[in-house]
Amino acid sequence: AHLINQIAAGEVVERPASVVKELLENALDAGATRIEVDIEQGGGKRIRIRDNGCGIPKTELALALSRHATSKIASLDDLEQVRSLGFRGEALPSIASVSRLILSSRHQDADQGWQLYGDGQEVFGEPEPVAHTNGTTIDVTDLFFNTPARRKFLKTEKTEFGHIEDMLRKIALSRFDVGFELNHNQKNTLRLRPTDDRSGAERRIADICGSAFAEQSLYLDYEAAGLRLWGWVGLPTFSRSQADLQHFYVNGRNVRDRLITHAVKQAYQDVMYHGRHPAFVLFLELNPQLVDVNAHPTKQEVRFREGRLVHDFLFRTLHQALADIRP
Numbered sequence: 137a138h139l140i141n142q143i144a145a146g147e148v149v150e151r152p153a154s155v156v157k158e159l160l161e162n163a164l165d166a167g168a169t170r171i172e173v174d175i176e177q178g179g180g181k182r183i184r185i186r187d188n189g190c191g192i193p194k195t196e197l198a199l200a201l202s203r204h205a206t207s208k209i210a211s212l213d214d215l216e217q218v219r220s221l222g223f224r225g226e227a228l229p230s231i232a233s234v235s236r237l238i239l240s241s242r243h244q245d246a247d248q249g250w251q252l253y254g255d256g257q258e259v260f261g262e263p264e265p266v267a268h269t270n271g272t273t274i275d276v277t278d279l280f281f282n283t284p285a286r287r288k289f290l291k292t293e294k295t296e297f298g299h300i301e302d303m304l305r306k307i308a309l310s311r312f313d314v315g316f317e318l319n320h321n322q323k324n325t326l327r328l329r330p331t332d333d334r335s336g337a338e339r340r341i342a343d344i345c346g347s348a349f350a351e352q353s354l355y356l357d358y359e360a361a362g363l364r365l366w367g368w369v370g371l372p373t374f375s376r377s378q379a380d381l382q383h384f385y386v387n388g389r390n391v392r393d394r395l396i397t398h399a400v401k402q403a404y405q406d407v408m409y410h411g412r413h414p415a416f417v418l419f420l421e422l423n424p425q426l427v428d429v430n431a432h433p434t435k436q437e438v439r440f441r442e443g444r445l446v447h448d449f450l451f452r453t454l455h456q457a458l459a460d461i462r463p
């Protein structure tokens with residue numbers, strides 16, 4: 137099982153940023169409203185994530201680190217119902233197999249916290265008591281210490297931290313109601329307050345996408361036939377300074393999908409943005425049964441059951457919104 141974990145880790149854990157992604161998703165699945173991320177040396181030395189979510193009961197700490205023991209999928213049909221970000225029960229065991237790890241947690245119903253150590257092996261000792269507020273802390277050190285070939289592929293501290301920042305920004309855009317803090321080598325690099333209104337969301341948009349985009353974008357919110365599209369699209373006056381300002385979320389999950397890219401691009405080009413790269417932060421919400429998010433372990437791809445319908449909805453909605461504001 138240990139070898140299987142290490143092999144699976146090759147798919148799930150490519151670099152420090154992928155560890156951060158999985159741990160952030162777990163914190164969100166646990167209902168956290170505040171998440172703090174501490175990074176040392178680009179994540180190669182240390183990645184520590186603290187959340188105030190529901191926590192893990194003492195009896196489930198070891199299970200959380202065991203392969204598929206926690207898979208939320210009982211049958212294939214359930215797959216269609218999954219709304220949480222994680223569902224494979226693969227991330228923690230994979231991370232534990234290629235790092236030294238301390239999992240500390242206090243479950244919401246428990247009167248104290250417990251912690252468990254992992255040293256890259258699959259056997260864990262007994263949980264020990266620890267002082268901990270409600271929620272979970274995962275402290276991952278020495279990533280890939282026992283897989284030297286992979287450790288060699290880590291880029292500079294700066295590059296790896298850049299990937300972590302990008303990852304956190306992408307996730308922070310999907311949950312305006314959650315506060316995020318990011319520190320690198322004990323220095324704070326990002327602090328995002330939780331918010332539940334549009335002006336708060338737009339402050340976060342400015343923090344993440346730049347104030348130029350926040351000022352020169354159009355907010356839209358449109359619903360039809362059980363599909364909802366909302367978010368911000370860059371106006372023609374906005375000229376993109378960030379290399380990649382295209383953030384698309386399907387049911388809260390960040391995706392890169394050809395069908396979506398195509399529909400958006402077509403709408404832009406058709407109206408006024410000839411030759412420009414569209415800039416947007418958009419959220420598509422639909423019945424989870426109409427979308428399969430299981431296409432790839434890193435879960436960036438999606439498969440729509442009715443691709444045509446989704447494509448047309450995106451195209452028409454954006455086309456209309458953009459045509460309305462044409463000068």
Ligand code: ADP
Pocket residue numbers: 158162163165166187189190191192200201206207208221222223224225226227228229272
């Ligand atoms: P999953 O695909 O279920 O997210 P993971 O390997 O990422 O699998 O996590 C295993 C399990 O550990 C989760 O299903 C969850 O029950 C528990 N868990 C992991 N991280 C947290 C956390 N931050 N708070 C509460 N529970 C957690």
Ligand code: MG
Pocket residue numbers: 158161162221222223227228
């Ligand atoms: Mg997970």
